[in-house]
Amino acid sequence: PKPAYQRILLKLSGEALQGEEGFGIDATILDRMAQEIKELVELGVQVGVVIGGGNLFRGAGLAEAGMNRVVGDHMGMLATVMNGLAMRDALHRAYVNARVMSAIPLKGVCDDYNWADAISQLRQGRVVIFSAGTGNPFFTTDSAACLRGIEIEADIVLKATKVDGVFTADPVANPEAELYHTLSYNSILEKELKVMDL
Template sequence: MAEDGSGETAGNQADGQGPVYKRVLLKISGEALMGGLAYGIDPEMVDRVAGEIESVSKAGTEVCLVIGGGNIFRGISAAAAGMERATGDYMGMLATVMNSLAMQSALERRNIQTRVLSALPIAAVCEPYIRRRAMRHMEKGRVVIFAAGTGNPFFTTDTAAALRASEMGCDALLKATKVDGVYDADPMKVPTATRYERLSYMDVLTRDLKVMDASAISLARENEIPILVFSIHNNGAFAEVVHARGRYTIITE
């Protein structure tokens, strides 16, 4: 495991001898799939992310994904506008299924076997989530995309990512964001924001750093799954982080 964001003490694997993490969960926000669009799914951006996943998968790391749905529908925003929160959250879960199917299509165009497993049974378009089935898919080298969050309202896709990473026995949870790590303020708005190389789970919780929600951080902490935060907009960044190289923030005990 990498000792810090520079990857200097990740064992002898960090010098290019192979991926440090053998099984990872990649969490991507729905907004990341918008690319330059104001709304929806940008096929070029989806294809670029699929290329990043392809390179990691072909290098021997087992990959699973959780994709948000904020590019299509956000339950919290709908609740703020007067919709019942549970209804809004279920609509958001359906949005994640749409994003997952788009990513599956992009990966399969690259001849990467992919399975979408949904926490909400939608038999016509994807498989229901069954833990042992998901494990078997990963053991066969398939990319597995977990759709519909946890299947329950009031839980975010961040929490779903931490839950699935725990269930799959992942070595790390990689959160792809717009920036190259965790900062003490939004670097897009505050140019002097400080970037962290390493944080503990408690640092994130006590400082109220907006990385993932508290339940996701707590779940990752309980199951000793490191969280690595990096920028999805840097080409090759996903593969670099899996090899404990490049720029990222690592959150561990």
Template sequence: MSGCVENSKLSFAMDAKPAYQRILLKLSGEALMGTSDFGISPEVMSFLAREIKDVVASGVQVALVVGGGNIFRGEGLARAGMDRVTGDHMGMLATVINGLALQDAIERVGVPVRVQSALRINEVCEDYIRRKAVRHLEKGRVVVFAAGTGNPFFTTDSAAALRAIEINADLMLKATKVDGIYTADPKKYADARKYDELTYDEALTKRLGVMDQTAMVLCRDHGVRLCVYDMGRPGALKAIVMGDKTIGTRVHG
């Protein structure tokens, strides 16, 4: 995959058991672009589908929250003069497009998927109903939560934190283009130092930009464990759910 670390997949003992029963994976819309400037990369979607299939095959229940920045970002156009509420609603619809694309990619590798939207779009996906989402997960289906929280002014990071709490996820993962959280942008500063572990209070105080503050406070107050990792590393997602604590950065309360 273009932009992914070219290394062999991490291996595990045949009798190893997952460290988590249910996870929520947060994907940014930009992550779906690959090396393009806009839209959805089929190569990235195929890679993500295989990574998710490996995790589901291990017996872990997987939920996803996806952003829409690869198609439309309401906050950006609001700064240019568009009504913020209108822009945010357009951004929510962009996440539905990404959710449907993920559904197609994951189902093509043999894993059943349900897309649930916080906005009512019954012709293309289900409405978000918490108990129904949990039932899908228990049946081995991947659930993609789209349209954010359904409210303007809230990011998809906040939506991910909220859904992780609602479905009682054992771990929330945020997929990024770097292998964890650093003291500064490692692509700009050679002396940037990676954190192996942080508390939410430390991340908030140091303004590390892990997620927006609303999302971090939600996670902190409800005891959600977070792992920030490099989504381009083959096998990293599976390794994390199998209990490998050497990958990414862990954030806890």
């Protein structure tokens, strides 16, 4: 069967990588994600990936404790690079060709981000992992995922996180929160739901 989308941008939360560990990277989950991405590639889907860094570092929390927000965000960007390198390694072990591109230069570690190169890599069947967010402080990896999705002309941006969808409240903090089955963009704004960076 022909896939519904030719090119996708997949946003993975860093927390999704930690599994039950509560911190770091669970190798079993990392390998499972790599296998699922491999299945997409084998269907002919071009896959771009943005991974958050919250499993390794959360800059916003330390900013509240007094750390300079810009410094904290830079540290968060580096955490996303670490996750990207781990995912590239897992994909290579699954025999999937993958590249890591960083929004901040890290010579010898990964490629510098360039949208035209990214599209070329995707067309060649390589998975492209976009790291370091947008390269700017004050922007989350959710914003980076949308930006990269637009730049690479993705058919859709899909966000995979630690919860099953959009709820009436944070389901982690409020077990009574109810899952929305359909939701419009305007409803998200009107209800002031904390979806992506809105």
